[in-house]
Amino acid sequence: MSLMTRLTYVLPHRLLSSLARRLAYSDHPRLSRWLIDTVTRKFGVDLSEAEQSDPRAYASFNAFFTRGLKAGIRTVDPDPRAVLMPADGRISQCGRIKDGCIFQAKGRSFTAAELLADTQSAEPYGNGIFATVYLSPKDYHRVHMPWTGTLLETVHVPGRLFSVGPAAVQLVPRLFARNERLVCHFDTSFGPMAVVMVGALLVSGVETVWSGIEIPRYGDAVTVRDYRGAGITLGRFAEMARFNYGSTVIVLLPDGIAELAPGLDSETAVRLGERLATLLP
Numbered sequence: 001m002s003l004m005t006r007l008t009y010v011l012p013h014r015l016l017s018s019l020a021r022r023l024a025y026s027d028h029p030r031l032s033r034w035l036i037d038t039v040t041r042k043f044g045v046d047l048s049e050a051e052q053s054d055p056r057a058y059a060s061f062n063a064f065f066t067r068g069l070k071a072g073i074r075t076v077d078p079d080p081r082a083v084l085m086p087a088d089g090r091i092s093q094c095g096r097i098k099d100g101c102i103f104q105a106k107g108r109s110f111t112a113a114e115l116l117a118d119t120q121s122a123e124p125y126g127n128g129i130f131a132t133v134y135l136s137p138k139d140y141h142r143v144h145m146p147w148t149g150t151l152l153e154t155v156h157v158p159g160r161l162f163s164v165g166p167a168a169v170q171l172v173p174r175l176f177a178r179n180e181r182l183v184c185h186f187d188t189s190f191g192p193m194a195v196v197m198v199g200a201l202l203v204s205g206v207e208t209v210w211s212g213i214e215i216p217r218y219g220d221a222v223t224v225r226d227y228r229g230a231g232i233t234l235g236r237f238a239e240m241a242r243f244n245y246g247s248t249v250i251v252l253l254p255d256g257i258a259e260l261a262p263g264l265d266s267e268t269a270v271r272l273g274e275r276l277a278t279l280l281p
Contacts, residue, residue, distance in 0.1 A: 024062040035061040043138035074272045083277040084146045088139040091268040094131040105170045114177035117157045124254040142242040149186030151232040156223040164200040164248045194252040205244030
């Protein structure tokens with residue numbers, strides 16, 4: 001196990017994330033400029049794709065990090081049966097959920113029930129398919145709908161804030177079921193769909209288009225918000241949420257509904273709007 005991964009077991013996750021939040025939201029010009037320049041240079045951020053390509057135009061580092069894209073930069077797969085990739089990033093893992101178990105890395109897995117923090121909600125996905133997409137610091141950090149859906153409820157699950165980088169995914173058991181996360185349940189034309197926004201070290205802020213900041217500052221109890229009857233329906237490819245720093249999004253689809261797009265595998269680079277899966281006839 002790497003030194004950094006070992007350290008994440010003992011580091012004060014919440015304190016570090018609280019400090020990172022203060023830095024990210026600071027409107028001090030010199031500080032925000034330094035943070036933006038450092039991340040842009042270190043990770044090779046392509047600002048030519050951004051709505052605002054001038055790094056000096058962002059009032060804070062968080063405004064830069066959650067930047068929008070120019071219209072038309074990302075396009076939708078033309079097949080009307082295509083379930084879409086929810087974000088830019090890389091596939092961490094994807095495939096079939098086997099008897100409720102989701103593959104994390106060699107020798108490691110976690111259950112859909114653990115991820116969703118609810119056994120009953122996990123039942124439709126027992127032998128469905130999943131895709132885990134890792135967003136690096138250089139990526140676009142807004143998450144869009146894989147398919148048109150009506151919001152049923154969100155579940156904030158408090159937890160740790162381990163790194164979700166490739167090394168940690170290989171080494172930390174049940175990582176995605178241990179980290180703080182926001183589970184979003186949707187009803188769709190094919191049945192239920194879950195989109196899970198997973199937090200990470202220095203990452204705990206998730207905002208949704210329907211409610212703004214969804215994750216409270218380090219709550220200790222599972223919080224369920226019922227949106228049934230609220231009439232919140234989001235179209236395929238519409239923005240649904242954003243990370244206030246990079247992290248991971250996991251999509252779960254139920255049994256017998258779709259098959260994954262060919263060629264998807266661990267470390268495959270993906271872009272928003274590409275095909276994640278194809279609905280079966």
